[in-house]
Every structure is written in structure tokens, then in C-alpha cells.
Amino acid sequence: MSQVDKQLDDIRAEIEQEVPNEISITEVAYEGPELVVYTRDPKTFASNGDLIRKLASKLRKRITVRPDPSELSEPSDARATIESIIPEDAGVTDLDFHHDTGEVVVEAQKPGMVIGRHGSTLREITQEVGWTPEVVRTPPIESSTVKNVRNFLKQERDDRRDILERIGRQIHREEMSDDEWVRITTLGCCREVGRAAFILSTPETRVLIDCGDKPGAEDEVPYLQVPEALGSGPSSLDAVVLTHAHLDHSALIPLLFKYGYDGPIYCTEPTRDLMGLLTLDYLDVASKEGRTPPYESEMVREAIKHTIPLEYGDVTDIAPDIKLTLHNSGHILGSAISHFHIGDGLYNVAFSGDIHYDDTRLFNGAVNEFPRVETLVLESTYGGRNDYQTDQADSERKLKEVIRNTIERDGKVLIPAFAVGRSQEIMLVLEEAMREGDIPEVPVHLDGMIWEATAIHTTYPEYLRDDLRDRIFHEDQNPFLADQFNHIDGGEEERQEVADGGPCIVLSTSGMVEGGPIMSWLRHVGGQDDGTMIFVGYQAQGTLGRRIQNGWDEIPINDGGGRADTLSLNMDVETVDGFSGHADRQGLENFVRTMNPRPEKVLCVHGDESSTQDLSSALYHEFNMRTFAPKNLETFRFV
Amino acid sequence: MSQVDKQLDDIRAEIEQEVPNEISITEVAYEGPELVVYTRDPKTFASNGDLIRKLASKLRKRITVRPDPSELSEPSDARATIESIIPEDAGVTDLDFHHDTGEVVVEAQKPGMVIGRHGSTLREITQEVGWTPEVVRTPPIESSTVKNVRNFLKQERDDRRDILERIGRQIHREEMSDDEWVRITTLGCCREVGRAAFILSTPETRVLIDCGDKPGAEDEVPYLQVPEALGSGPSSLDAVVLTHAHLDHSALIPLLFKYGYDGPIYCTEPTRDLMGLLTLDYLDVASKEGRTPPYESEMVREAIKHTIPLEYGDVTDIAPDIKLTLHNSGHILGSAISHFHIGDGLYNVAFSGDIHYDDTRLFNGAVNEFPRVETLVLESTYGGRNDYQTDQADSERKLKEVIRNTIERDGKVLIPAFAVGRSQEIMLVLEEAMREGDIPEVPVHLDGMIWEATAIHTTYPEYLRDDLRDRIFHEDQNPFLADQFNHIDGGEEERQEVADGGPCIVLSTSGMVEGGPIMSWLRHVGGQDDGTMIFVGYQAQGTLGRRIQNGWDEIPINDGGGRADTLSLNMDVETVDGFSGHADRQGLENFVRTMNPRPEKVLCVHGDESSTQDLSSALYHEFNMRTFAPKNLETFRFV
Numbered sequence A, B: 001m002s003q004v005d006k007q008l009d010d011i012r013a014e015i016e017q018e019v020p021n022e023i024s025i026t027e028v029a030y031e032g033p034e035l036v037v038y039t040r041d042p043k044t045f046a047s048n049g050d051l052i053r054k055l056a057s058k059l060r061k062r063i064t065v066r067p068d069p070s071e072l073s074e075p076s077d078a079r080a081t082i083e084s085i086i087p088e089d090a091g092v093t094d095l096d097f098h099h100d101t102g103e104v105v106v107e108a109q110k111p112g113m114v115i116g117r118h119g120s121t122l123r124e125i126t127q128e129v130g131w132t133p134e135v136v137r138t139p140p141i142e143s144s145t146v147k148n149v150r151n152f153l154k155q156e157r158d159d160r161r162d163i164l165e166r167i168g169r170q171i172h173r174e175e176m177s178d179d180e181w182v183r184i185t186t187l188g189c190c191r192e193v194g195r196a197a198f199i200l201s202t203p204e205t206r207v208l209i210d211c212g213d214k215p216g217a218e219d220e221v222p223y224l225q226v227p228e229a230l231g232s233g234p235s236s237l238d239a240v241v242l243t244h245a246h247l248d249h250s251a252l253i254p255l256l257f258k259y260g261y262d263g264p265i266y267c268t269e270p271t272r273d274l275m276g277l278l279t280l281d282y283l284d285v286a287s288k289e290g291r292t293p294p295y296e297s298e299m300v301r302e303a304i305k306h307t308i309p310l311e312y313g314d315v316t317d318i319a320p321d322i323k324l325t326l327h328n329s330g331h332i333l334g335s336a337i338s339h340f341h342i343g344d345g346l347y348n349v350a351f352s353g354d355i356h357y358d359d360t361r362l363f364n365g366a367v368n369e370f371p372r373v374e375t376l377v378l379e380s381t382y383g384g385r386n387d388y389q390t391d392q393a394d395s396e397r398k399l400k401e402v403i404r405n406t407i408e409r410d411g412k413v414l415i416p417a418f419a420v421g422r423s424q425e426i427m428l429v430l431e432e433a434m435r436e437g438d439i440p441e442v443p444v445h446l447d448g449m450i451w452e453a454t455a456i457h458t459t460y461p462e463y464l465r466d467d468l469r470d471r472i473f474h475e476d477q478n479p480f481l482a483d484q485f486n487h488i489d490g491g492e493e494e495r496q497e498v499a500d501g502g503p504c505i506v507l508s509t510s511g512m513v514e515g516g517p518i519m520s521w522l523r524h525v526g527g528q529d530d531g532t533m534i535f536v537g538y539q540a541q542g543t544l545g546r547r548i549q550n551g552w553d554e555i556p557i558n559d560g561g562g563r564a565d566t567l568s569l570n571m572d573v574e575t576v577d578g579f580s581g582h583a584d585r586q587g588l589e590n591f592v593r594t595m596n597p598r599p600e601k602v603l604c605v606h607g608d609e610s611s612t613q614d615l616s617s618a619l620y621h622e623f624n625m626r627t628f629a630p631k632n633l634e635t636f637r638f639v
């Protein structure tokens, strides 16, 4: 009998001793980080309100109780009963029964009403039909990404159960080593922006944090082949943690599965879905540009199948000696600071991922309170000594002024934007400005992946800034559902109509004018001399966006039929800074200054060489911490 | 056809083009780092004096020419011819014919006379008999270690040839990676003394430097299990380099073979033999102390079989992208600073091993001139701010005075000493002192491994200080052969005789009075109140030696029959510092100050925490270099 089986036997004995005699336990199993208890008496179990909480605290494990399959009523009967229990106002849009787990997935417009006060409605459902309800929100704007991910996971449910069981046994294995050390190895994004990848290791466990690409340098990938990473075999990694879905953090996560990795990906649920969206697009762009994509779309599906979604604040065992907790980082939807508690109080490390310290319209500012942190690995995108950004209020004022002027002269506004995050931030600015009469009400056309990314945002309102979340919960106030927003889904024809029409605003990808529908918009409206093109995001050296910013007005472009042509750009060109998803130098310093507890060491990463060194030196002098600006391929030992 | 075979074919074609038509080449093969050319015309080859040198410089390889086996005359005929060619004064003591390689090993008291002027005698031998002579020195004092090692290698010749061929093909493989980086990972001896072990790695190659134990902490071994070391499989190591034979550098080298390592060990020839002696003793001590030895003596033989001896100054390819050169480090017999030239001028790293910067009686001071060095990994045993040692001349004066006083009152002198290095240094002091009349001529008894270690020293006079070497070459001046020196080989009976006799000096292991014959000497002469016990080496905390230094005179001891007893120590106890094999703080600074070229970076290792930090900080402030006091398990990247 394996050590894990023995452990499960002991746990089962302990549970049986704890629960009333009339509750029979039929199985106890690990499923990912959770302990699942199967019982023939789910109703009795559910009616003992405190029992699960007591067990969880006694066993120090996350516990889920499921009915033994023999206890489940027929789905057709159960469906009728469930529909009678849940209030009609909850807006149930789907019920999906899973025989293997005894779960019924309830998709509803108002999940809170399905849950009921302190979970009372859920308990009632279990008592009546045996099935365990799992509630998901009906997206207010339908996202094909979310739908695809959920259908895929439904279809792969059996496979996924096996994966979770295997991972669960791995997590709860016996510790083998009596050595004690904690190390971080840098595999990328040191003294550079891009290809984020770190290894956190102990004698027992190896965790990879992020695995991104380097935009504009496709051949510079993280150093995955060194022995500390995958060089000693893909199974030497225990877990992968993804801070957020941006490609410089996520693009090569699916590649791990091509290399034979078969373990869990931990991230938030929106990060999982956005990763799916962005990595599939990444493959698409690669093949459109004639490059061989590093992996196939099948590997994206593998990554999704192996994802264990965590909510902010969940303390989760991911290895015998490591607990992971994700915290809001304020950067994009689902972005997380990853906090690792190692050993029994031995050491704590937090990886910031990308952060925004101040609140934005979309997100609360990054969390910087932790039970303990000795070492912080901190992004330094704007860590340079002069990297101070315009205040967002000033930026918004300028944006509105430019738009107002353009519309007043009957012109169109064209804004190239990244699909995820910055587009939604601008949408919120525009919605408010029109609602409050700061700018005239004109149509706002959303092209490229922006609509889909917005749909994903509305699927997960609990990840948005608290007042925004509240508004989304009241459908009539959901700003993303405002009438002005129009999803361009009619292709060239619709674009031509818009171009021929009156004043309007167009938000379109790609954000640096390097392809995508923005190219088509340039052809349609670029020649109109009453229009304005507004840059709201960083334009990298060498991109067409940067050239236009610099004054180019003769633009090489294909004519839509594939022939090369030159376009005379007659629109005004404006740049409005201040909408970055990254904390600026001040924000980074504030994040560290107010951090509780104050870390002993800070590794400054994810910034170019001078930014990381500037920030490292500033934090050292200002806060008297030990700070570093590591290079790639170095290993730091903390314990 | 493999890439290496293709390369060999090309080389063969190039050689055939280069050599005169009458010389037929029958095979070209790699043997370790050397290229071996077999020919049916060895005599013609040998008579073209410059040919080999020209080929070597054209092919940029170390070249050895061997006769095709069909060209060798019968050993009985050859023996007679060889004996007639070599001058009788050369003192040939053995001839051994190896059919597999066409070599005849000539053991002679004066190898120089076998070699002849610029190798003329060797060439004559080859011309006459076909066999290639390889000359080894007849040890002036017979060393059973050297004899055993040589017999063992003779017996394993076939196996060894296969090993060398495999290693040779590995060294000359095609480079696979187009990445460029150079890293050092610390596996031990950082902020501590003991368990020296480092990994030098490039995208192509991984080299382990040293693999020692930690005296007094048997369970603290180098971190071999991490992925950067053996965690990704024993075959992931390309080579092992051993700086010197002290157990804190060598003890766990044989363990590598138990773990499945099957590659080369590079070190000097005396280091190989001393490693054999010391590791076998290490196993012996472990089993006597009731510990399970970490490996069996069979593994020591494996290590010896896989050793490729290098001479100081030989530039040797050990991997497609790494050349190794060993340089005298002045510490013990055969001890070497290991200099690595990486890539085609990409980077240079020198590992000091243990060093003594000033000349001692035994050795020239450490070499500190190199073609290039960017990073120096420097021992810091005496790197602390107060680690200044007594000048050796003062120490010798004091030692002689104490001895003189003791002998003048008819007492005996008992000196606990380490077998390798310090004992021979003291022997040289005593020999000179008696020869010059500074102290009376009395017998000097050598007990424990001291005699054997001395024998190994006399086998390799070319590794000793130049003037000492010259004296050893003239047998009548070999100080180790002085009449006073007596090898205690008669056990307890002989010791009793010595104890009952007149004034004398006893040098005996162990150096810290932790076992070995010194315990027996304490029983025999410790009670004599006209005697003196002199400590000439460092006594670690917790050892009996340290306690005696601190004034203990009631010593728990077993009575020789295994029963516990107490001995009253009546001898005077004196300590004479200044005979260390390590540079003191001043010596370390001088080593760096005069180093040519000056390194950019220094990693201070092999010293306790404060010593490494003191030295690191001093070198930084004094020489404005980037200095570090690494911890174990860290990785530094240089390129």
C-alpha cells in the first residue's frame, strides 16, 4: 500500500470517528488540492451545517463532500426539483449533470440567488436530489472563449478527474528530504521585458512561475532546457503557476505540455480563459506571419485541461511543503501576485507578476498585505529613475478633449488598443463621459478581440473593482452593455458603412498597429482629414504605431486585395499617456513602502537593464533592504 | 556515420596529405584528450623529427603516434635491444610491454637519461624495436600506493582503452547549442570549510570541480542531488576536475561512480595516487568508527581507472567548448589551480583550490599568471581580518628551540601531524636543522601514513620546489632519505623500544589526535615528564588535540586492550604555528594583488562565513573588483 493510500485510510478513519454514526462514508480521495469525501448520506451530511468546516480545520485540508453515485436521483426528476427550488429571478440558463462526480452545474444570471443565504439554497438542493450543485454565472455578454472552455472541460471530465486524482496524490505525497533550502532560479525576464519564467525550488519541490514569450524577439524564449527547469525531465516540475494571461507570461505554457509536462497549472479562472484566447491568437499570428508555431492548438487544450483555478485568497497546498495563495495585482483581469508559503513557517516568497498599485476604473489596486513575506520578486517595467507617468485623471481629461474636438468637427476617432485590459479601461472612460455629457453620445465600435475580451470581463465581475462589480450585478447599470458599444462583426462591409457614416469612435486591435483590423480601419478612415488617431498605449520601437507617432504620414499598406500600396494618413495624430496597466516608478515605490510586512529582500525583474538597476538601487537606499537586479540563469538561495 | 567518425576521417585524410608517401597510416583515433595516429612505419615517422609537432599545430590537437601492432618486434628481442640502448646509469628497474597500445613502460631511477637529449633516446628505441617507450620514475622510496595504482592500471589496460576512446569521442563531439553563457553553481564549501564542490556550466558542457567531505560533519555532503549536478542523471556531467587530494576536496569523488558517473577525472598524477591513499583510508576510518562508508573500495578503483592525469601547464580539451590547464597552487603535492578557457575566447575562470602563495620548503608558491582570467574562485580559509600567521622562519626558530631544549634534557618530542604535506615540511626542517647542527642528531620516527605519503612525494619530485627537486635528483642529497628518518613498521613492539630508548622525535598521525598511532604514542611516552608534545597544525574545536592544547592532562584513552582508562599527560605541551599549507590573509591579498591579469570578479569560498565576507569586502575595497561571498546552492552567471 502506498504512503498516500495509507494516509487516506487514516483520514477516512478520522472522518468516520468525527461524523455521526448515521452518515456512511463510501470513499475518501484526493482531487487536486482538495480532499473529496463520498457519502451515501449527503443530505444528512449537508444538514449538519458545521461538520465540513470542523473536518477541514481538524484535518487541515480543503474538503468537498460528494454523494455516492448510488444516492443520486434521476437527472430528469432532479431537474424538475431543482427548478422548483431555485427562485425564478435567479435566471437559470443551464443545468448540467455530471455522473462521475455527482455534481450538477447550474448556470444562472444571478448566482447569488442560486446559492441562497449562507448557501441555504444549495444545501436544500443537495438534500432533495442528492446532486451537489456547482454554480457558474451566465455571462451577460456571451463569450465564445468561456463557452468553448466550459464545453471542452465538460467533454474531458473523465480525463480531468484522473488528472486531478494523480495531482492530488502527488501533492499529498510524503516529504522525502530532510534538507532545508529555498531557491529561485531566473529563466527569463531579467534585465529585459519578456519571457517571464522563474523556478522556485526546495529539496522536495520545483515550481515554475510563468512561461512567456518575448514580443518582437520570437527566438528568445525562457531557458527551459537548463537542468533546473526541464533539463532533468518534464516530470521534475511539480507545478506551474501563471500570474496572468499576457503573452510575455503565458505564451509558452502550452509548450510545456509538448515537452511532456503533465502536471497542474495554477491560476485564476479568468486567467485560464484569457490564456486560451491569447495563446490561440498567438498561434494564429505566428502562422499568418509564416513562422512555425512552437506548438499546436491541441497543447492549448492540454494546458486548459490541466488548469486548477484558484480564487484570490485561497490558501492551497500545491506540494508537500508549499502553499500557494493568489492575490489581486491590479494589472489585468485575473492577474495575481503569487504568494508562496514554504515549509512549516520556513520562508515566504511573493512574485508580483505585473502590478498596478493604484486603483483604476477596472481593478482595485494591487494587494500588498501578506501574513509574511521575506522575499519579493518585483516587476520593474517602469522602474527607471524618470519613469513617472501622467496621472490618469489628467489623461482622461485630455482624451475627452481630443475626442470632443474631433466629434464637434464631424470627425472620427480611431484608437488602436490591446484587446485585454486597456480597451475595457477606455470603454469605461467613454461610457462615463457620454453618460455625464462630457463628450457627445456617438457610436463606439469595437473591433478585433476587444469584444470577446470584454465578454470575458463581464463573465467574471468578481475580479473587477468593487464598485464596477456592483454595477455589473445590476444589469441595467452594466457599463459594458451601454447602447453606444457596437461589436464589429460584419467585416469589411460594416467597416465601410461606419467609414461612410457620421462621427464615431473606433477601438481596434492591434495595439501597436502591427496587423489586425486596425490596418483595415486605416485604409477606411485614415485619409479623412477631420479625424484623429489617438495612441493610448506604449508603442515599441520599430512598430508602425511608433512611426506614425513620430510623424510618418505616407504609410505602406496593402490595399485589402493583397497588393502593396501607400496610404496618405490625413488624420490628426495624438498620444494620451497614463492608461498603463503597470505601476510607474512612484507606484512601485509606494507598493514597497506600504507593503506589510516589509520584505527583507527584493529581486527587481521584468524591466530593461537600467530600469531594474535603478529600482534596485532606489529601494536599497530608501528602505535599506537587500535588493538585486538578477541576470537570467542565476540562482539565489534564501534559506 | 557519426559526426566524430566523419571528423576522424577528415583528420586522417589531412594527415595522409601531410606525411611523406612512405609512411602508411593505419588508424586515427581519439584517446581521452589526445589524437592517436597508428602507423606501420613508426621508425620513419620518428625519424622525421618535426612531423608530429607540425601535425599537432596544424590540427590543433595533442597527437601521439603509435606503431601498428603488426610492426612490433617480439618483447624478448625488444627487451634486449632496449637494454642496450638505454645507458646503464639510467637505472632501469622494469620494462613492461603492452600489446594493445604498442607501448613499453620503462621504469627507471633517472628518467631523464631514458629520454635523452630532446627525446633522442626514446626515438632511437622506437626506431629499433617499433614499441613506443613511456617512461616512469622508479620511486626512490618504494610507495605501495604508487605500485598498487600502476599495477591496477596495467591490469585494467583494455578497459581503460575503451574508456579513453569513449571520452575522446565525447570531448570531440560537435557543439550542439548556439546559446552562449557561462555559469558557476556552488554545491558546497561556501561560508564553510569542507565539502568543496562546484559546477561550471555552459549550454554545451557541465564540469564538476572537486567533491569533498566535511570533516567532523559526515552527514553534510555536497548538494549533488540538485538538478544542476547529478539530479538530471550522472551522464549529464562531462568531466570532473580534482584540484588536490585532501579529503575536503576528494573524499566523495568515488561516490560519483557509485551514482553512475562514467566520465573522466582530471588531476595531476600525484593527486590521483594521494586520492587513492586518502579515500581508502577514509573508508577504513569510517568502518572503524562504526559508520557505513558511503561507497566501497571498488569505487576508488573506478575513480583511478577514469583518471586522466595532466601535468601543470598542459592545455587540454576537456569538452568541445572548454580547455583546462592545471597550475601549481603551492598547497600540497600535486595541488592545482584549475584554469578553464571557455569558448573561443569567450570567458576564463580559475578555481584556486587551496593555495599557498609564498614558497615553502616543499613547494614553489602558487602560480598567479594566466593568459586570461575574468573570474577567480578563491579559497578563504584564512581570509578573516585577523588571520595573519606567524612567519615560517620564526616558527622554525621556535620549533628548533623547543626540540633542542627537550633533547638536551634527554626527553622525547611527540608531534601529531597530518600525513600529507605538513609532515614532509617538518621533515625538511628537521633534516636541515640536524645537518646544520641547529639541533642534535636524534632519530626521527615516522608513524601512520606519513612514510607512505613521503614515498609518494619522492615519486614525483617534479612537483616539489625547484631546489628540493634538484636535490632529490641527486640521490645522495635526497633529504627524505636522510639516515635519521625511521619508518615505524614494527607496530607496538617497535614503539615500546623507542619509548624505552633515548631522546628522539616522533611524527605521527592523526593530526588532531583523533585516533591513529598517535594514541598509542600517548600511552607509550605521554607519561614521561621530560618530553614535549608539539602541535604544528590547526586543532579543530572538539578534538582531543584542542583539549590538550587547552590544558587537559587527564586524558581518557583505551589501554590498548580496548578498555577505557585515564592517562596522565606529563609532557610539556607547546604550539608552533606557521606551518599551514594555506595562504594567510596577507598571502591571499598578495596573491590577488600580483595576479596577472587582474580578475574582474572574485568569489570567496572555502572559509567560514566571516572569513569569506571579510575577504570579499577587503578585495572589493582594495582592488575595486566585484566580489562575492556566495552561499551554497547559488548560481552565478558570467556571460
Ligand SMILES: [Zn+2]
Binding pocket: A244, A246, A331, A354
Ligand atoms: Zn502583463
Ligand SMILES: [Zn+2]
Binding pocket: A194, A196, A246, A248, A249, A354, A606
Ligand atoms: Zn509582463
Ligand SMILES: [Zn+2]
Binding pocket: B097, B098, B099, B154, B157
Ligand atoms: Zn600489459
Ligand SMILES: [Zn+2]
Binding pocket: B244, B246, B331, B354
Ligand atoms: Zn587542501
Ligand SMILES: [Zn+2]
Binding pocket: B196, B246, B248, B249, B354, B606
Ligand atoms: Zn580544502
